[in-house]
Amino acid sequence: MEFRQLGRSGLTVSVVGLGCNSFGGNPHSSSITAYGSLDFDATRAVVEAALDEGVNFFDTADLYGNGGSERFLGEILKGCRDEVVIATKWGSGVAQDVAWGSRPFIRRAVEASLERLQTDFIDLYQMHWPDPKTPMEETLAALDELVREGKVRYVGSSHLEGWQIVDADWLARTCGYERLISSQSHYNLLERSIEREVLPACRHAAVGVLPYFPLAGGLLTGKYRRGGAAPAGARLAGREVPEETYARLERLEAFAAERGHSLLELAIAWLAAQPGVSSVITGATSPGQIRANVAAADWAMTADDLAALETVLA
Numbered sequence: 001m002e003f004r005q006l007g008r009s010g011l012t013v014s015v016v017g018l019g020c021n022s023f024g025g026n027p028h029s030s031s032i033t034a035y036g037s038l039d040f041d042a043t044r045a046v047v048e049a050a051l052d053e054g055v056n057f058f059d060t061a062d063l064y065g066n067g068g069s070e071r072f073l074g075e076i077l078k079g080c081r082d083e084v085v086i087a088t089k090w091g092s093g094v095a096q097d098v099a100w101g102s103r104p105f106i107r108r109a110v111e112a113s114l115e116r117l118q119t120d121f122i123d124l125y126q127m128h129w130p131d132p133k134t135p136m137e138e139t140l141a142a143l144d145e146l147v148r149e150g151k152v153r154y155v156g157s158s159h160l161e162g163w164q165i166v167d168a169d170w171l172a173r174t175c176g177y178e179r180l181i182s183s184q185s186h187y188n189l190l191e192r193s194i195e196r197e198v199l200p201a202c203r204h205a206a207v208g209v210l211p212y213f214p215l216a217g218g219l220l221t222g223k224y225r226r227g228g229a230a231p232a233g234a235r236l237a238g239r240e241v242p243e244e245t246y247a248r249l250e251r252l253e254a255f256a257a258e259r260g261h262s263l264l265e266l267a268i269a270w271l272a273a274q275p276g277v278s279s280v281i282t283g284a285t286s287p288g289q290i291r292a293n294v295a296a297a298d299w300a301m302t303a304d305d306l307a308a309l310e311t312v313l314a
Helices: 040-052 062-083 105-115 136-149 162-175 198-205 216-221 243-258 263-272 287-296 303-313
Strands: 001-003 013-015 016-017 057-059 086-092 124-126 152-158 178-188 208-212 282-283
Touching: 013 016, 013 243, 016 040, 016 287, 040 062, 040 287, 062 086, 062 105, 086 105, 086 243, 105 124, 124 136, 124 178, 136 152, 136 162, 152 162, 162 178, 162 198, 178 198, 198 208, 216 243, 243 263, 243 303, 263 282, 263 287, 263 303, 282 287
Parallel strands: 016 057, 016 282, 057 086, 086 124, 124 152, 152 178, 178 208, 208 282
Antiparallel strands: 001 013
């Protein structure tokens, strides 16, 4: 497993991370959703497989499994807390009239996450979505307090636009607050919109990039075929996939096969090869998926590979 520095921080994270949005389910509950579908035993199997493969970066949120993901992780990782990097997020799944970027909300949210995670500190605390009701200066001031108190080591963001990343960095430097060191965004071979503004902003501010949905909801696994039905239980089952997407998938799969790799391996290896990417956040619902995701990062794509791929995509 390759390890990289996360932005300008002192955190070292595995190039393949584990996204924990599928953890937190209760098989006897009627409230199971896509966020939090795995029960405790299934979660433990996935997490232990990740640890065995060298994964040290675990990304969750208070939203996932209605807090169940954090509870499960806290229980499973408490015996190896110093060996892992735990990232969690706040500010999603709340009423639209709630100011989740405000100091009172943040302080309540972090205490609840610390309790569920059974830890004294969170390695990376991230704002899940920007709050239009609260000035960014107030949010940064509250996060700075948490770092100074030792409850949080570093702070980051998710879903910020490029200008918001630059603005937050300028505010933090001007006011002497802790700077954001990471940015989570939807990024994969089929969704590259962040390359226009978000990635340049991250490079400008020395912010580490954490792509999520690297497999495009399953489209980049190779299990979706033109003219065929989606596999039962698949994320995109019952949803129509445009013909142009199938054409692109077929070109990508042929490109990977010519080099002795699968479409899934191409998807993860390509992200890992992008400048500024610290860790690719991959989801998994089984140990086998973890092993496949980690093995994909063994493909170190060359400059010639990347240039040839751009020609294929064009």
